[in-house]
Amino acid sequence: xxxxxxxxxxxxxxxxxxxxxxxxxxxxxxxxxxxxxxxxxxxxxxxxxxxxxxxxxxxxxxxxxxxxxxxxxxxxxxxxxxxxxxxxxxxxxxxxxxxxxxxxxxxxxxxxxxxxxxxxxxxxxxxxxxxxxxxxxxxxxxxxxxxxxxxxxxxxxxxxxxxxxxxxxxxxx
Amino acid sequence: xxxxxxxxxxxxxxxxxxxxxxxxxxxxxxxxxxxxxxxxxxxxxxxxxxxxxxxxxxxxxxxxxxxxxxxxxxxxxxxxxxxxxxxxxxxxxxxxxxxxxxxxxxxxxxxxxxxxxxxxxxxxxxxxxxxxxxxxxxxxxxxxxxxxxxxxxxxxxxxxxxxxxxxxxxxxxxxxxxxxxxxxxxxxxxxx
Numbered sequence: 001x002x003x004x005x006x007x008x009x010x011x012x013x014x015x016x017x018x019x020x021x022x023x024x025x026x027x028x029x030x031x032x033x034x035x036x037x038x039x040x041x042x043x044x045x046x047x048x049x050x051x052x053x054x055x056x057x058x059x060x061x062x063x064x065x066x067x068x069x070x071x072x073x074x075x076x077x078x079x080x081x082x083x084x085x086x087x088x089x090x091x092x093x094x095x096x097x098x099x100x101x102x103x104x105x106x107x108x109x110x111x112x113x114x115x116x117x118x119x120x121x122x123x124x125x126x127x128x129x130x131x132x133x134x135x136x137x138x139x140x141x142x143x144x145x146x147x148x149x150x151x152x153x154x155x156x157x158x159x160x161x162x163x164x165x166x167x168x169x170x171x172x173x
Numbered sequence: 174x175x176x177x178x179x180x181x182x183x184x185x186x187x188x189x190x191x192x193x194x195x196x197x198x199x200x201x202x203x204x205x206x207x208x209x210x211x212x213x214x215x216x217x218x219x220x221x222x223x224x225x226x227x228x229x230x231x232x233x234x235x236x237x238x239x240x241x242x243x244x245x246x247x248x249x250x251x252x253x254x255x256x257x258x259x260x261x262x263x264x265x266x267x268x269x270x271x272x273x274x275x276x277x278x279x280x281x282x283x284x285x286x287x288x289x290x291x292x293x294x295x296x297x298x299x300x301x302x303x304x305x306x307x308x309x310x311x312x313x314x315x316x317x318x319x320x321x322x323x324x325x326x327x328x329x330x331x332x333x334x335x336x337x338x339x340x341x342x343x344x345x346x347x348x349x350x351x352x353x354x355x356x357x358x359x360x361x362x363x364x365x
């Protein structure tokens with residue numbers, strides 16, 4: 001009979017509660033389906049291994065998000081070189097992506113958001129993904145380690161960037 | 174098509190995407206993956222050992238074959254240098270961050286990874302280059318004495334290559350330090 005350890009129980013609890021967020025997080029870090037599968041395996045393993053050291057100093061959600069984004073960032077750095085990553089200030093100047101008439105409107109919007117996310121440098125990407133998951137500023141500060149004031153400033157820029165990029169992409173040329 | 178997607182709609186768009194949620198893997202499978210990962214790390218370390226083990230006998234043979242004591246001493250120092258290099262590689266490979274470190278804040282983890290890479294690059298000359306320099310220098314001196322021709326160009330070439338490697342590593346470390354410097358103010362309340 002298999003013995004279930006507290007680590008296994010925490011892992012199951014974490015996946016049951018945050019499986020959907022984790023899947024979207026992987027989507028935000030890797031667009032290639034095969035590599036995304038690899039990233040998901042990495043994440044499962046890292047989460048399970050890390051939970052052996054979980055002492056309840058932070059919430060399980062904070063722990064899960066930190067592990068997921070740190071694994072995602074490490075994955076991006078290991079597979080770097082496929083395209084230049086930009087910071088929030090630089091990406092504002094970016095040229096748009098062309099419309100794909102084969103997609104539905106909402107899916108197109110999502111593709112645009114994803115395209116934007118995939119071009120961001122690590123820390124800005126983490127912030128963007130946490131914002132997209134609708135976490136409040138205090139939780140984002142707790143997960144990222146950024147000061148509350150810096151989180152507020154960055155979120156403000158992210159909102160402005162999303163608005164300008166989405167509108168720019170929709171405007172006919 | 175809606176001409177304006179409010180930025181507040183992006184989160185609902187994101188959260189509404191059709192991505193199947195992750196499902197828990199059986200603990201046995203996770204344990205097996207952990208073992209596989211550990212094995213692949215051990216294999217990589219063994220590859221480095223094999224390279225050193227293949228190169229060392231060549232220098233031992235030189236120490237046996239070449240007549241001048243400087244060449245012999247240089248070849249033996251090269252073997253010792255390879256040993257130091259290998260020890261450093263193993264020591265640094267075993268200093269991998271613990272899995273719990275992944276649960277550190279994103280900024281903290283990112284910074285510590287950059288700092289780890291920076292330190293490795295800064296110290297590269299000490300543990301990759303320096304252990305081999307005395308042996309190679311004496312070996313080249315001994316060989317030149319043996320063949321009776323003084324060719325300073327060889328030393329200049331080796332010094333330039335070595336210096337180039339050291340400078341490239343230091344430049345890469347400097348670039349990482351600049352990234353670290355950009356991260357540090359982000360934790361301060363007074364500097365958005």
